[in-house]
Amino acid sequence: MKALIMRLFDCNISFGRPMIKPLRYSETARDLLKEMDYYGIDEAIVYHARQKDDSPDVGNRILLEEIRGFDRLHGTLAILPPQTGEITIENLIESLRSENVCAFRAFPSEHRYLMSRVSLKPLYGLMVERNIPLFISADESCCGISRWRLIEMILSEAPDLTLIVTDHGCWGEDRFFRPLIEKYEHLYLDISGYHMDGGISDFCRKYGADRLLFGTGYPHLNPGGTILMLMHADITSREREMIASGNLERILRRIKA
């Protein structure tokens, strides 16, 4: 059966034991790989639940320890404003060089910081200069600014940032994100919440396929839905391959570690 489906590179997976227990989850990286095998997912960009629920510094160290030696898993490091010295730019760069890490992730709701240029200017500069992608969930907020307004604020302050927005709501958000897609050329969306009938094909007809990335939202969402939906979306084989893995691989090739 595997031969019938495309190579899947998942940009939105987390593992570890979250504070709020999901119905299913993978406690360790090894458990996660078994789950990925079950669904036929080849590779994944991952974060550990503790990176979000715990101190990001503690969580980053747990992630690095967990994924070491597993080539199919690529880590994302949680960021903080560098001013407190909890997570330094030097440490982030060192991890990018020496560990299996390929991107950063922001959790401003839980980690309580201003997701603005005032706080993050040196980090934004680093990410833009080295083409390091920043992942953020559409569910995030900071100081009363939430969802697509927050995404717009980030991009208005760092328009050249490679920003990958995950977990956008399933209840149809095209009216929010399409204007941002048109304005910011390095904005990408994962499809873990893009369940709207005809959404992916309509998007591809208007904007092409290179701004969408395969993501499942595991462990919270059932990966099977997104897999079958992408497999039979009314798009070309080339577009399907781009969304399934090609776009993400292209983004990662641009990184100057």
Add this chain to the structure above:
Amino acid sequence: MIKSSLLKEFIETGKCRSCPVIDMHQHMGPFQGIYLPNSSAEAMIRTMDRCGVKMGVFCSHAALIDPEENVKMVDVIEKYPNRFRAYWCINPNYPERIEDDLERFSRMRGFVGFKFLSDYHKYPITGANYKPALEYADENELLILMHTWGGSPYDSPAHVEKIAKKYHKVKILMGHSGFGEWEKSIQVARDYPNVYLELTAAVRVNGLIELMVKGAGSEKILFGTDLPWFDPHHGIGCILYSRITDEDRHNILHRNAERMLQPFL
């Protein structure tokens, strides 16, 4: 990897000859807060053909808002009698119309029962304005698709239980399966023979299908998509990849609905 002949066929062709899906929760037409690329009856049929969905039971978006729009669904059913059946929406905010609604309903063909959208109408399913429709549905053994949501002051699973205690012949479909209050929803579906879990939107929650099958049995679960909202392949994929048997998948995707719709075909 999963060993399922159903999954294999769906992967290869996008549909499955031995598993003609029935979608028990559809709408139709444009709506307020969402851009829907495929909202016409014809576009929905194209999607249903692509995904192997044999029939859908819908309530138009317009009918959710204005009771006068209910009769317009007849045109769609008459045009596509093998593809659609419909729910007549009861809007409890116009109680003076409900008697007339029921009278008109009794004269129409192609309707399987009623749609209650209590969270949007901001009126509890246990309220007096729903009583005539509930009594009518119970007397005539109709279906009622209720929007249900965990924690709602209008249509939580506990509200459904109060209805189910009183009315035993109407078939109550818990739309969205009381989203979020999974244990309570499963208990209500297990304890009351006329209550069913409907999967729209809930289907995406990882591990939920297994929990429902274990707790209520696959005979009490119905497939739905909110089409033109959600791609049926998404919901079908969630069911196919869940850790249940192919018999369970058949029950959820079409057998339970076939039994339920038999009097209306």
